[in-house]
Amino acid sequence: MIALIDYGAGNLTSVRKALTALDAEYMTPSSPDELHGVTGVIVPGVGHFAATAALEGGWRDAIHASTERGTPLLGICVGMQWLFEGSEEAPEVRGLGALQGRVRRLKGDAARRMKIPHVGWNALDLPRPSTLLAGLESGAYVYFTHSYAAPVTDDCIGATTHVEPFAAAVERKNVFGVQFHPEKSSDAGLQILRNFLGIAR
Template structure:
């Protein structure tokens, strides 16, 4: 399988590469349009701040390319938020692939939402082999509200989108590459799509 990880200087690329390595899977790191287009599957990692990440994507013309992709695509953490329309983080226009908005947590609870939280209302083969209430690791201050493209939820304290799917675009707010055996299973499930 030709697996490509989108390279735009996202912070957690190394962690995603290592997670794949632990599963015995080779991946190519690339920002080249032809290489990404030719991939069987694409992983889009991300941590950090939305407007800087968008600037990195634009400087590589990836903001034009990514919405045109048709193969199974997996956005992780900020890589999920960037697929949406607009973020309250620095009032940033995003890639506009998934028709959702990204909002800041408005809660008395601690922000960032940092640590292990439960997955609920799991849908789609992305969560095959997992159970309701399995734990995954989160670190984020912005979230996507539950909507028609939500395929898993967590609560903090209100339910929010743990994962999204829109056509071939899958995405997770949590970090599967840091979520122990449950996270590995989700990566394997994506690769088997």
């Protein structure tokens, strides 16, 4: 059973739809206690990092504890950003801190018409093999829509460049994250979600 955390940040419909298409068993827990016994946790997110303030307290502690127990955790978009220590977008809100580094605003380049937000399909560069991105090849396209991103560190398993490289996908033991939207990335995205469901049995 996968726990899909609904903390009020945008729209869970697409993620639900993708999980349903992949025959996943999932629920949206109404209280942090319900994370006991789940086989995986997904923290989605669309919008502003400040929305993750709703995870402060009970949810944060419960997700931290479940991750310590070895339960696989997947953060999507702002959910991935939350895995880090914090973000420039809302410096007063603390991240989970499962991964080192801070999320920063992307740089645009007006002369080359490279805009912020970074919206659309961009390629993944895969620096090393990973569990989450198994079956994908370097150059695979996924759908992004964001203005902030995490730095490329040792945990980066997929990097994307928009003016500068940033971490598009991360993996550290049982902690996984994707800056793009796998639920909107057609076959490549479904493959990634399928990989996570395989890990989170």
